[in-house]
Amino acid sequence: MFSLILLIAATVLLYYSRTESAIYAAIGFSLYGYIATDKLIPRVGPSFIKIGLFGKDMSKPGKPVLPETIGAVAALVYIMIMFFCIPFIFFRYMVIETQGGGQRESTIELLNNDQLKTFFPHNKLSEYLSSILCLESTIIIGICDDLFDLRWRHKFPLPAIAAIPLLLVYYVDFGVTYVLVPTIVKDCLFHGKKLINLGVFYYLYMASMAIFCPNSINILAGVNGLEVGQSIVLAMLALINDTLYLTMGIPTARDSHRFSAILIIPFLGVSLALFKWNKWPAKVFVGDTYCYFAGMVFAVVGILGHFSKTMLLLFIPQILNFIYSCPQLFKIVPCPRHRLPKFNETDGLLYTSRANLKEEPPKKWFIPILKLLNKLKLIDVEYHPKDGSIVSCSNMTLINLTLVWFGPMREDQLCNTILLLQFMVGILALIGRHAIGSIIFGHDNLWTIR
Amino acid sequence: MFSLILLIAATVLLYYSRTESAIYAAIGFSLYGYIATDKLIPRVGPSFIKIGLFGKDMSKPGKPVLPETIGAVAALVYIMIMFFCIPFIFFRYMVIETQGGGQRESTIELLNNDQLKTFFPHNKLSEYLSSILCLESTIIIGICDDLFDLRWRHKFPLPAIAAIPLLLVYYVDFGVTYVLVPTIVKDCLFHGKKLINLGVFYYLYMASMAIFCPNSINILAGVNGLEVGQSIVLAMLALINDTLYLTMGIPTARDSHRFSAILIIPFLGVSLALFKWNKWPAKVFVGDTYCYFAGMVFAVVGILGHFSKTMLLLFIPQILNFIYSCPQLFKIVPCPRHRLPKFNETDGLLYTSRANLKEEPPKKWFIPILKLLNKLKLIDVEYHPKDGSIVSCSNMTLINLTLVWFGPMREDQLCNTILLLQFMVGILALIGRHAIGSIIFGHDNLWTIR
Numbered sequence: 001m002f003s004l005i006l007l008i009a010a011t012v013l014l015y016y017s018r019t020e021s022a023i024y025a026a027i028g029f030s031l032y033g034y035i036a037t038d039k040l041i042p043r044v045g046p047s048f049i050k051i052g053l054f055g056k057d058m059s060k061p062g063k064p065v066l067p068e069t070i071g072a073v074a075a076l077v078y079i080m081i082m083f084f085c086i087p088f089i090f091f092r093y094m095v096i097e098t099q100g101g102g103q104r105e106s107t108i109e110l111l112n113n114d115q116l117k118t119f120f121p122h123n124k125l126s127e128y129l130s131s132i133l134c135l136e137s138t139i140i141i142g143i144c145d146d147l148f149d150l151r152w153r154h155k156f157p158l159p160a161i162a163a164i165p166l167l168l169v170y171y172v173d174f175g176v177t178y179v180l181v182p183t184i185v186k187d188c189l190f191h192g193k194k195l196i197n198l199g200v201f202y203y204l205y206m207a208s209m210a211i212f213c214p215n216s217i218n219i220l221a222g223v224n225g226l227e228v229g230q231s232i233v234l235a236m237l238a239l240i241n242d243t244l245y246l247t248m249g250i251p252t253a254r255d256s257h258r259f260s261a262i263l264i265i266p267f268l269g270v271s272l273a274l275f276k277w278n279k280w281p282a283k284v285f286v287g288d289t290y291c292y293f294a295g296m297v298f299a300v301v302g303i304l305g306h307f308s309k310t311m312l313l314l315f316i317p318q319i320l321n322f323i324y325s326c327p328q329l330f331k332i333v334p335c336p337r338h339r340l341p342k343f344n345e346t347d348g349l350l351y352t353s354r355a356n357l358k359e360e361p362p363k364k365w366f367i368p369i370l371k372l373l374n375k376l377k378l379i380d381v382e383y384h385p386k387d388g389s390i391v392s393c394s395n396m397t398l399i400n401l402t403l404v405w406f407g408p409m410r411e412d413q414l415c416n417t418i419l420l421l422q423f424m425v426g427i428l429a430l431i432g433r434h435a436i437g438s439i440i441f442g443h444d445n446l447w448t449i450r
Numbered sequence: 451m452f453s454l455i456l457l458i459a460a461t462v463l464l465y466y467s468r469t470e471s472a473i474y475a476a477i478g479f480s481l482y483g484y485i486a487t488d489k490l491i492p493r494v495g496p497s498f499i500k501i502g503l504f505g506k507d508m509s510k511p512g513k514p515v516l517p518e519t520i521g522a523v524a525a526l527v528y529i530m531i532m533f534f535c536i537p538f539i540f541f542r543y544m545v546i547e548t549q550g551g552g553q554r555e556s557t558i559e560l561l562n563n564d565q566l567k568t569f570f571p572h573n574k575l576s577e578y579l580s581s582i583l584c585l586e587s588t589i590i591i592g593i594c595d596d597l598f599d600l601r602w603r604h605k606f607p608l609p610a611i612a613a614i615p616l617l618l619v620y621y622v623d624f625g626v627t628y629v630l631v632p633t634i635v636k637d638c639l640f641h642g643k644k645l646i647n648l649g650v651f652y653y654l655y656m657a658s659m660a661i662f663c664p665n666s667i668n669i670l671a672g673v674n675g676l677e678v679g680q681s682i683v684l685a686m687l688a689l690i691n692d693t694l695y696l697t698m699g700i701p702t703a704r705d706s707h708r709f710s711a712i713l714i715i716p717f718l719g720v721s722l723a724l725f726k727w728n729k730w731p732a733k734v735f736v737g738d739t740y741c742y743f744a745g746m747v748f749a750v751v752g753i754l755g756h757f758s759k760t761m762l763l764l765f766i767p768q769i770l771n772f773i774y775s776c777p778q779l780f781k782i783v784p785c786p787r788h789r790l791p792k793f794n795e796t797d798g799l800l801y802t803s804r805a806n807l808k809e810e811p812p813k814k815w816f817i818p819i820l821k822l823l824n825k826l827k828l829i830d831v832e833y834h835p836k837d838g839s840i841v842s843c844s845n846m847t848l849i850n851l852t853l854v855w856f857g858p859m860r861e862d863q864l865c866n867t868i869l870l871l872q873f874m875v876g877i878l879a880l881i882g883r884h885a886i887g888s889i890i891f892g893h894d895n896l897w898t899i900r
């Protein structure tokens with residue numbers, strides 16, 4: 001019944017997308033995507049288990065076996081609806097404003113502005129196609145990782161290769177490699193120049209963004225619903241930013257934010273359906289495929305939408321999680337193989353998991369820092385009751401830190417707490433971006449021409 | 451050592467591709483693709499077996515276990531080299547003919563012909579991107595089929611969905627839905643009109659081509675090296691046709707055949723490496739992934755290169771194989787689960803496999819046809835020595851037919867015989883296309899303007 005209402009709503013939206021904005025089509029297909037993902041997941045789950053794609057849920061009594069890599073279903077539904085979406089997005093160019101069949105006359109004959117408008121926007125189509133291409137390549141990388149457990153050094157550069165078509169289209173369509181310099185810095189260092197050209201480094205920066213975003217979502221994981229939940233929060237934050245630009249922004253910024261909304265709204269649709277099945281108590285696991293895919297959606301939007309720096313601001317929780325993990329990642333503090341919170345079967349709550357510092361002590365110079373972090377409530381250090389030496393510390397992940405701050409809790413509470421923190425940090429980042437941004441840079445592109 | 455020579459040759463070709471044709475880049479990357487595929491296959495084979503992707507080679511003593519789906523390696527290497535290939539193909543537009551960074555000025559300022567040439571060919575980029583997108587989607591369909599053994603009714607429409615971006619780009623860029631009418635027919639039926647517009651049916655025709663090509667390669671399979679071998683023969687035939695157009699064709703036809711060559715040459719590279727491992731005695735199986743992928747390469751080239759009808763001529767052996775199989779596919783004659791030739795361990799030769807017509811007799815009306823086919827040497831029917839009733843017949847596949855014609859032979863001989871037949875039919879088809887085509891249609895686009 002609920003599905004039927006959604007289906008009708010989606011169809012109505014698609015009908016109006018012909019004359020109204022392409023965003024209507026994106027919302028319509030988002031509803032289709034929700035329904036398709038929601039119906040497909042329970043049907044394909046057993047097949048995934050049959051071919052060995054399953055995992056044990058360690059934070060449940062009895063450690064039930066759940067299908068793994070189900071995020072691939074959501075990701076592939078997304079790709080499919082984006083295919084169907086293309087004609088609706090470009091409808092006005094194909095049928096209304098040209099004589100049908102797109103514009104095929106030689107460009108030489110066209111001289112006035114009105115006629116130029118009827119040109120089919122091949123560059124927009126290239127952007128759109130390269131985005132889907134990049135996402136599809138990322139899905140393949142994710143599937144390979146889920147199937148074969150690729151080694152870090154092998155899979156690390158792969159997202160950057162997946163992003164090649166994207167960077168090429170960026171080069172051809174925009175080629176903007178200038179960045180704004182904060183007003184204070186420019187007076188001291190750059191002889192008053194407002195823009196500096198990063199050139200090829202800007203492409204390296206974008207390639208590293210394509211590597212960072214997918215991996216950062218993959219690292220903040222391990223609690224039912226957290227991978228999808230954080231992606232949904234990110235999508236909502238990005239959409240809030242897009243809405244700001246589309247309703248009150250300057251016209252030149254609207255195009256890229258419409259593009260961003262068209263990519264993110266269907267993503268939100270399939271993710272919500274996946275969340276329904278992955279939230280506590282999880283019926284399925286999402287797998288690396290979904291994490292890579294979700295991260296790349298934001299990387300793509302940030303790169304081709306020209307707000308990669310704003311996008312990175314939304315990733316602050318993920319960045320903090322990475323920085324916080326560094327002492328263990330670089331073996332300054334011993335890192336156990338699994339750092340997920342520990343499940344206590346008697347009260348059903350999750351407790352911080354701990355690194356044993358008795359057997360493997362941390363680097364000497366880091367001990368004062370550990371003690372300081374403990375004072376600041378940024379870690380939980382356990383001291384020996386007699387000699388006062390360090391026995392253990394909580395593992396350095398945002399998940400464990402949340403447990404240090406708010407005490408043991410049930411898995412769904414933990415997930416919701418982290419998501420709420422993430423959302424608040426994101427909102428603050430957006431406010432900071434638009435309020436403080438205009439102070440530092442002298443202007444903000446929400447209101448003045450960038 | 452051999453690899454080193456190839457590497458150097460590839461690099462030299464890439465260097466010259468900057469100033470010469472983009473085909474140099476395609477040949478260069480084809481060599482890279484050959485080396486990468488050749489080195490990767492033996493490394494990843496054990497991982498495929500470990501996750502359950504393996505099959506038994508039924509036509510060998512002891513039925514050895516071989517990794518399955520290895521064609522996915524070749525296909526993914528192809529996608530990766532096509533990514534790297536993009537900048538080389540569009541190099542002249544990005545760097546030489548514009549001031550770097552592509553052309554970004556407003557189109558209104560450009561009025562003369564020379565300046566228009568410096569436009570970046572966004573439509574060509576769209577074609578290229580949509581082709582890779584379509585191929586990548588086909589690879590995902592293939593991988594899903596290899597992993598989950600999709601049902602026929604589910605997987606049948608999927609290649610058409612993968613082809614959506616392709617058809618859209620065709621619509622936008624060309625939108626040509628006219629077909630030439632043979633001179634004789636036009637006088638009788640179409641009041642002397644030389645062209646008839648198929649409209650939307652032309653798109654249905656192209657979509658069915660996207661379904662037919664992948665499946666037709668998948669059906670003519672089951673002998674070591676045959677899937678890859680027939681794809682290599684098809685690639686060579688298509689390249690011969692491209693060479694004809696590129697060397698002596700009219701200028702308007704050159705663009706699409708350059709495009710075709712750029713897609714097929716790297717495909718030939720990865721396929722040759724795969725053939726090295728899949729040929730008798732096979733070390734790996736290619737899986738459905740490769741069959742779908744290879745078929746789609748030809749569908750893409752045929753559709754966007756505007757010679758889908760010529761391309762279908764090259765598929766005559768596959769079409770004949772399908773027609774020949776129909777009586778068994780539609781259960782007019784009983785169809786055993788496997789129709790592969792039977793391996794005889796004592797002499798190491800393959801014999802025709804047979805359908806038992808004693809237990810399950812064929813439809814009555816088909817018996818005279820069976821007897822006629824037997825007379826024509828198009829099938830081998832076994833009669834009961836006493837009552838003259840039909841006991842069995844050879845299975846209706848091109849592979850079994852070859853064995854009926856030339857007698858039992860070793861697997862590699864069988865494969866080579868079929869490939870040779872296929873090559874000869876293809877050459878005849880090309881000759882027919884250009885010689886007889888000009889008689890039927892009044893002209894041939896190799897020599898006159900189409």
